[in-house]
Amino acid sequence: MNLRVLGAVIAGSLLVMSAAAHADRLDDIKKAGVLRVAAFDSNPPFGFVDPKSNQIVGLDIDYARAVANRLGVKLEIQPTNPANRIAFLKSGKVDLVFANFTITDDRKKEVDFSIPYFASGTQFIAKKGTLTSPQQLNGLRIGADKGTTNEQQVRAQFPGATIIAYDDTPFAFAALRTGNVQAITQDGPKLVALLAKVPDKANYEIPPFTISNDYEGVGVPKGETRLLNVVNDTLKDLEAKGTAGQIYDTWFGPKSAAPLPRLFRIGDPQKS
16 A cells, blocks of 8 residues: 555544544434533523522523423533633533523634524613713723623723623622622623512612623534524524513513513514
């Protein structure tokens, strides 16, 4: 066997080995019978522990369960925080991320995203009368969830603000209570839900402005096209059948703890 032929054989063998080492994630999920999903466990109403059942529930969990049902597999939830979402996905610890995950160009370099299934804006909670316009942000100490687009947007748009990063929103709100920060930032729906559950909510308010409009999607490992297609098809079907609206109303409808009008539909064109 000459060197050219030998080289071709070795190259072919390496390709086969590489393909085997990177088996299709969708096949792996079906074989295991389990869909592993990273979700929040302390950020209502997207993902939080129900004190009655001691199970993680929320809007993101309902969507994740719909994907698992479509695949005919069990849903397994891995609690996460904003800073760990990409790491969990890239390390193979989870198959998907359903965790209030805003789609950005920077994140697209590391993970793939489904079509958007939720939209919200970056807003704030402050003590009543503290914050009335975006211009005031430059002079405030602001608590933000570490690794979120909310943190990045405030840093970029308001360089005069002092940003204090926390592991999750409840920690940031605790800092607001003690006066360590003067405002906290997160997606509007998340802040509405948080404020609805605090005993002293009458002391706080969400000022009527947003500094961004963000679209949230499902995080999918890079290059897993078949899995991504299943997720997208599931989301489209949920909207077409009215189930997406029912899921939304469970957590944000008029009778929910955090009523907020549904302005976005799955499949709506994204605004630039």
